Amino acid sequence: MGDVGNRRFLLAAARAGFLESGNIELHGVPDHVAASWRRSSSQGVQPHEVTPAFCTELDLGSRLVRCAQPVIEQLAEQIADIPICVALTDERARILSRRDSNPWIGRMLDRVYFAQGFDYAEDKVGTNGVGTVLEFGESVHIVGAEHFADPLQTFACAGAPVHDPFTGRIVGVLDVSCLSDHSTPMMHSLVRTASRQIETNLLLDRNQTQQALFDVYSRVDARSRQAVVAVGHRVVMANAPAQALLGPGDQDALRDHLRFVMQRRETVDEQLELPSGTWVRLRGSTVRMGVDVAGIVGVVSVLQETPAATGPVIPSGRTPLRAAGMAQPGAKERHSPAWRAAVATVEAAMRAADPVLVLGEPGSGRFTLLAAAHRLVHDRSRAVALAVAEVEAAPAEVGARLRQTTSEPTLYVLRDVDRLSPQALETLTDALDCGRDRSPILAATASETLVQHRVQQRMLAAFSASATVPPLRHRGADLPALVRSLLADLAPHREVRLSQQALRLLGSYRWPGNVRQLKQALAAALARRPVGAIKADDLPAFCQSAPRCSLRPVDEIERDAIVTALREAEGNRVAAAATLGIARSTLYRKIRQYGITI
Structure with a gap:
């Protein structure tokens, strides 16, 4: 019996012993495969059948599918000489597309429901080249008897995660599957290279949106001598007149206002009072890339006279809207x-x-x-x-x-x-x-x-x-007044304030829960430091994270654990990784993924 035969025999014996007695040693089984078998067993996966759920609500026209399509076509042509299939899934292991090199391999895979719409998460079908990638977080090559379920042991599959190039988060899995007899280590190398190509396409696709905004900004700036500002989701551009015309506080308020209006209007032509008391006229229009809003480009000019109708005036001596973020009458506060x-x-x-x-x-x-x-x-x-x-x-x-x-x-x-x-x-x-x-x-x-x-x-x-x-994320100018107001309500008659570092930290967070979440964060900080200057470390862990996408509850728990470990290690990555029991490379990847700022 050759090396391949010996390995198959050892894997089959180890799996049989595991299924019979729950043997946790699993000698001769790769670590990632052994861990996957244990997860599959604990989650109740049946070892003798494959019954994945079918999903109808799939985004088959997503940016991921669009950017992966040319890579899948190229990969399929490279390996067209053997019966093989290339599949793409989303971040939940649901198959979005499948490209077969010939009808025969397609019929084989149909029998195990490896087809568009089916869920190949590890807790549904056990160890495989899709679900195990999402659990493991890295590429895997699962061959024959390494699969947990019997019907899948005919096949070999190599899968690699596809990361969003900006957030670091896994957005899908690219998988190459064939019969186990046709498997070679080259499959693993090919699928990793192809997944990186998809990530490059995602980067270029996202940059096309930013390029569209830059092109419009350049054209407006070229034909105008006035202040020109462009604001996107992650980029801000301003010409020299704009930077000379407005101070930092006014620039911040104008940026927040533009981000607020660009999702709500196609054009804007309005008079605004900025925090410094300067009145400006803002004219602009949104820039679109397909159905997506790339940003907004505006021309700003200072009004020489205050507009006659400036809105209702708060009478002196009346109760101000302090709790809602308004200042005392006459106070020089910044407001969006x-x-x-x-x-x-x-x-x-x-x-x-x-x-x-x-x-x-x-x-x-x-x-x-x-x-x-x-x-x-x-x-x-x-x-x-x-x-x-x-x-x-x-x-x-x-x-x-x-x-x-x-x-x-x-x-x-x-x-x-x-x-x-x-x-x-x-x-x-x-x-x-x-x-x-x-x-x-x-x-x-x-x-x-x-x-x-x-x-x-x-x-x-x-x-x-x-x-x-x-929303609070578009009210950066109001944040200092809001914090003072909320602290006065939460800790009346106490000497409490935020340090500059803590205030900057609050300003960098996006506040999906808005003012209500800000109040909860300040209440948690006061529980740690009832009087005096609240420091950045007194704030909840989520305040030191600026992810570029919404997080699942499990992600929030992981993020908070990482922030806590980094705080206790005073920012030392090596010590924090040791405390968490993870590799330093994994810690760096998670820091990028969650936008951790410590």
Whole structure:
């Protein structure tokens, strides 16, 4: 018996012993294969059958598929002489495409459901060249008896992860499969090279979007002597006049405002008051690459005179909108233009007793703004929040309540009306009778995707004004005032403040949970340092991470563990890797993936 035969016999014997007695030694089995067998067994994978789930909701036109297609075609031509297939999956091991060198190998793979739409995660089919790559995090070559399930042992498969070149996160797997008798080490080398080519295509594809923004910016700058600014998702460009015209604070506020409007409007022509008090005119238009927004290019000019209509003025001596991020009257605070516009619209509606709709992301301060503006305008007032569950339970009763006369100025706020069922929304709208003859002041909050259904459109008739609260990631100019306000609420009569390093750290985080998440972060920091200057290490671990994509709960746990280890090691990567029990190269990859800043 040759070396290949001996190896097959040893693997078969080790697997049989493992399945029979759970033998954990597994002598002669590669470490990554042994670990995969243990995972497969613990997750209840059946060793004698392959029954992957079929998925219908696949993005077959994704950027990954588009960038991988030419590489797959080239790879298939290189190895067309033997029966083989090249497959691409997404980050969840769901097969997106498969290219066969001949119909025969395709029929063989169809029998084990290795086809478009099927889920080849390790916890579904055991050890294989797709799911095991996602578990292991690196390329693998699984041959014959190394597979956990019997029906797959006829095959050999080499798989390599495809990483997003910017985030470092695995976005898919490239797999080459054939009969085990046709397997060679060259398969592993080919698939790794091909996956790197896909990553290069992803990089170039992403850069094409940035190039489109740069091209438009260059053309506008060439024909204008004014200040020109271009803002994308990850890039900011400004010509010399723009840098000379605006100070750093105004540039930051303008950048945040442009990022806010570029997802909401095709063109912009408006007058803005920047944090320094300078009024500017901003004219610009978005730049698109296909259906994606690459960014926005704007021309900025300083207004020589303050516009006559600057919006409502906060009367001196009245309660300011401090809790919602507004400054004390007369204080020289920085505020984002989008936030100023929202405040002006809501306050004007409150003064006119007009029903107002406030749009924005959850936690962005929509209800806080409404309640604070109502208190500002009306003495002895109160704001009543009507949650989705309360309205769903009795929409007719809620509608009747909104029309009752009250002895004191009352603001009723229907929270998250976009989450109401069509039936509850229809009943509530009928009860409101489009807002006629209502004594209390009505307001509502919703996401920016509100106008989706006919019944939602009908309810809009109940409102006379609307405003959009920008998410916290687009309110960098408001962050210092917000932090001071929240610390005053969380720790009244205490000497607490943020160090400059901690404030910079908060400014670099994207705050998916908005102001609500910021308050939670400050509360956690105060638990560690009740008085004095809060330092960067006092803030929760997630604040030291700036990932370029949303994280799964398991990713957040891993990120927090890495940040904690780095903090305890005072930034020493070698010591942190030893504490975590991972290779230093793995630690560096995770730091890049999660955007860890320590």
